Amino acid sequence: MTSTDTHPTADAITWRPRSRRVTWLVVVLVVLVALAAASIAVGSRDVAWSDIVAALGGTTDNLGQAAVTKRVPRTVLAVLVGAALGMAGAVMQGVTRNPLADPGVLGINMGASLAVVVGLAWFGLSSASATVWAAIAGAAVAAVFVYAVGSLGRGGATPLKLALAGAATSAALTSLITAVVLPRNDIAENVLSFEIGGVGGATWSGIGTVVPFLAVGLVLSLLSARGLNSLALGDELATGLGERVAMVRGVAALGSVLLCGAATSVAGPIAFVGLVVPHLCRLLVGVDHRWLLPFTALTGACLLTAADVLGRILVRPSELDVGILTALIGAPFFIAVVRRQKLREL
């Protein structure tokens, strides 16, 4: 399941035939399109097909059409955020060589959230791009901090130490976020959206602000794909193969921090997407990061869109934030990964 497993049929798992990967690529793309369509068609309000088509054409004559017009940016945001988180998780698992790495589990999304919340409450942060910058800075600080704490002591950053440091940091930051937001009635309206992520508040302008950041993060992550393949062999071997290990780590980490920081600045902290998606994708396309990274983006988009649609169906006429559903789906998965690990690795 993980790249570190030594399996009798490791070769067969690692290098999938190209045709099979292409098949999966088509399947995932079809699923994504279907989910996006469902996300536009399904919601807390039933809208007739004719109205949906009319709304997509740009008319907002009745309530149904207006609802659909709001669902379109929401769907786009879910796809973008899911893709960003899925890929960020894959890159983090590659950089730390840790099957438990995830922007949520490691507390990085919470770092981004805290930075945004502090900016809003104390420094009068108002412009959308400043929010994104604050989130990215918070994510970067949290990432460095968790990695530093997790790699203290003997054995460096073992999966267990890193996961514990991340979980502790995440819990700590959650408390701080609540303490910062609660006294401020003017921003307390959003308290839950900073503690539990969701894509309900999507707007075109918000999406426009984060897209450049996401694009840069995406490019940096994809550029480091080949380097991550070498890193999987271990630092010594990677260096021996001529890889500049520190450089690869730096670029990949920057890419993943940009991705999850920007995603958190628009959607709040959403955990476990980055954990689940890479593990699933490795089963489908193997461990080659050049294939894995684009796949995790697509699958992440599928997962988040599906969770968002589900959240709108489950508690009609109300809505369930997507962050709640991803935790409900993702936490059992986390437990399964913990259980699969060999004793020595944990």
Place this chain on the structure above:
Amino acid sequence: MSADLERPRLVEVPAAAVTQVTRDRKRRAVRRRVVIAVLSVLVLAMIAVSLMVGQTFYPPGDVLRVLLGQDVPGAAFTVGRLRIPRTVLAVVVGLSFGLAGVTFQTMLRNPLASPDVIGISSGAGAAAAFAIVVVGWSGTRVSAFAIVVCLAVALAIYLLAFKGGVLGTRLILIGIGVEAMLRSATAYVLSVAADWDLQEAMRWLTGSLNGASWTATLPALVALVVLAPILLGQTRNLSTLQLGDDTAAALGVRLERTRLIAILAAVGLIAFATSGAGPIAFVAFLAGPIAARLVGPNGSLLVPAALVGALLVLVGDFCGQYAFGNRMPVGVVTGVLGAPSLIYLIIRTNRAGGSL
């Protein structure tokens, strides 16, 4: 100890060394007693402060007369109806969380294995939120339901962590996963409920004493009175368990029986306290390590940790009400206190190069 006398002496121990050991033991026993006494005085002082001080100050005389059941204009309502239930709930909940937390930490030999880190408190929180907010139950039915769910969660964590023996670290990681799930389950329950407000959400997510009443306090109080003596009866067995299962068994501890009693009592305390005030963040986690620092390496931590827990909740609630411009739920205050301690604990363990 008497065990020493029964064993045949193979090596002659110098008399000076024996007196040195005896003196050290005595000194540590004195320190333990002093710490417990000081903590008790502090808890009593904090109770007095919480009863007297508030938006309006009532002198000790007024408070005493209200306590004796006399009708004092103004104070009868403010102190009798608002402050007394709140203070009693704070003390009961603090004692319960401290006691249950240190029981888990002692039994699993790891400070991170406290019920609020591994999801047992959030299990009770989710259950209580569901029972109260969605089903509309109240009183003992809520607590009973919370206990059942709590036990189920504890059992589930134990079984999930069991794989040819339970490894403490794996149990903690799995507990963290369970905690994340139950927290979002609580959020789910709250959002399904028709009319829930931020106040209610804060209570079930971080713990709060706002809206404390006798109906919420009494079940927790009864549970404490019944369960605390049972747990304290296991003091010696729990301390011996810390030496490791094999050693404890060799020293005559009935492992399974001790564990079962301790888990049932601790889970009961957590469930009743949580259905009264919500899972107050990090009190169960903090009480044990603080008590250990104060008492030093001797004797059981159960009583000091319970007192520290009560003190934390009392001080946290008082600060939350009056120290900041805005009324903060106690869970937010203890959360901010507990968060850095959690990180500090992990840094220290990692530095020491422990097996963690």
